[in-house]
Amino acid sequence: MAVACRKATGQDIDTLYEIIQGYAAQGIMLPRSRDTLEAQIDTFVVAVIEDRLVGCGSLTRLGQDLVEIRSLGVTPGYKGQGIGNALVDFLLAEAKKQDIPKVMALTYEVKFFERNGFTVVPKEIFPEKVWRDCIHCKKQNCCDETAVLKRVD
Template sequence: MAVTCRKATKQDIDTLYDIIQGYAEQGIMLPRSRETLAEQIDTFVVAVIEDRLVGCGSLTRLGQDLVEIRSLGVTDGYKGQGIGKAVVSFLIEEARRQEIPKVMALTYEVGFFERNGFTVVQKEIFPEKVWTDCIHCKKQHCCDEIAVLKRID
């Protein structure tokens, strides 16, 4: 089965919502409303196998030289098949196309990101993230996510 990645469209919103909500219910991803997904649809990428949307991720600009991979998820039954890797590769190419040299993520899946060329770093080196998103998070003072960074310059 070949996986294809493409930019998300408004028709993908319900499936994106379902994937993200599944992770959010486990407490490992921030939830996104359908309205937020519609507003930010141009930042999302989807992975498709045989016309079925099986994965997603987004790329959010945090500064002039920094973007964050967010909402990276794979549908149950499709994990371990290279779909997450394909989405991350697509997002990294998008950052490269936009000439953004640093890609970061906050994750519980450190090994996955390390296998994809990221290194573990201190969260505090990303004040852009802390002051835009973390201040609104309920885990703000007890965050257990790990920051990873990939330089593509």
């Protein structure tokens, strides 16, 4: 089955919400409301197999030269088929198209990101992330995610 990635549209919001809430319920992704998804739909991409939305991710600008991959997830039953890799490739191409040289993520799936060319780095090198998002997170003082970074320039 061929995976096609594309920019998300308003018609994708319900499925995006379901995918993200599934991960949020496991405590491995921040939840996003439907209103938030609607407001940020232009930052999301989706993976589609045979007209079925099977994965998603977003690219959020944190600074002049830095974006973050967020809300990267694959529908249960479709994991291990290269969908996550396809989404990351698409998001990296988007960052390059926007002339943003650094792409970071906070993740529990370090090996996945390393296979995609990212390097583990200290979280502290991203004050943009800390002051924008981490100050509102319940795990702020006990964050168990790992920061990864890739340059695309």
